[in-house]
Amino acid sequence: QQPVQSPQAVILREGEDAVINCSSSKALYSVHWYRQKHGEAPVFLMILLKGGEQMRHEKISASFNEKKQQSSLYLTASQLSYSGTYFCGTGPRTNSGYALNFGKGTSLLVTP
Amino acid sequence: DTGVSQNPRHKITKRGQNVTFRCDPISEHNRLYWYRQTLGQGPEFLTYFQNEAQLEKSRLLSDRFSAERPKGSFSTLEIQRTEQGDSAMYLCASSTQGDQPQHFGDGTRLSIL
Numbered sequence: 081q082q083p084v085q086s087p088q089a090v091i092l093r094e095g096e097d098a099v100i101n102c103s104s105s106k107a108l109y110s111v112h113w114y115r116q117k118h119g120e121a122p123v124f125l126m127i128l129l130k131g132g133e134q135m136r137h138e139k140i141s142a143s144f145n146e147k148k149q150q151s152s153l154y155l156t157a158s159q160l161s162y163s164g165t166y167f168c169g170t171g172p173r174t175n176s177g178y179a180l181n182f183g184k185g186t187s188l189l190v191t192p
Numbered sequence: 193d194t195g196v197s198q199n200p201r202h203k204i205t206k207r208g209q210n211v212t213f214r215c216d217p218i219s220e221h222n223r224l225y226w227y228r229q230t231l232g233q234g235p236e237f238l239t240y241f242q243n244e245a246q247l248e249k250s251r252l253l254s255d256r257f258s259a260e261r262p263k264g265s266f267s268t269l270e271i272q273r274t275e276q277g278d279s280a281m282y283l284c285a286s287s288t289q290g291d292q293p294q295h296f297g298d299g300t301r302l303s304i305l
């Protein structure tokens with residue numbers, strides 16, 4: 081089941097904050113966050129594990145609410161380099177591996 | 193750490209032809225994943241290896257798709273009798289054991305004429 085991301089797109093001015101949400105209808109064991117720039121590979125940002133702590137990568141942090149089966153990515157004081165498409169990948173753990181179900185992505189544009 | 197390497201970067205072929213892509217994972221990573229990504233979508237899981245064993249395949253993966261990882265090192269993904277709907281970016285990722293970050297290669301973009 082593909083997780084649902086919101087919003088689909090957001091435009092920010094440099095220095096503004098944004099929140100991207102990722103919700104699943106299935107129980108989650110983990111949530112992976114990636115950023116992808118046009119024509120490039122997705123780049124790993126952080127993992128949130130069930131029962132784990134809120135994570136942080138530079139000025140980007142994320143939370144994981146197990147009861148609500150959702151995760152949120154917080155971008156603080158956005159920089160131009162934050163522009164790209166953000167994907168959450170959710171891991172209801174399979175029997176043998178950690179294949180991720182990715183959402184459709186949230187397109188973020190940071191303007192000067 | 194040289195990263196995940198994929199070849200070729202681009203492949204253009206006629207409908208009905210067979211194509212093969214290669215992925216070289218990060219050397220110490222024993223897990224290797226193949227995903228497919230189309231425009232405006234997130235990566236879609238295709239199949240996964242732990243060492244040389246193919247442990248999971250997506251139900252979306254038709255019989256025309258086959259993947260191998262001989263000796264647990266590089267992997268190949270072959271698509272037989274390509275169709276228009278196969279046009280996509282094919283991404284390879286690798287990781288260590290457990291619920292660890294998956295590091296993606298730059299992908300192979302397949303275009304079917």
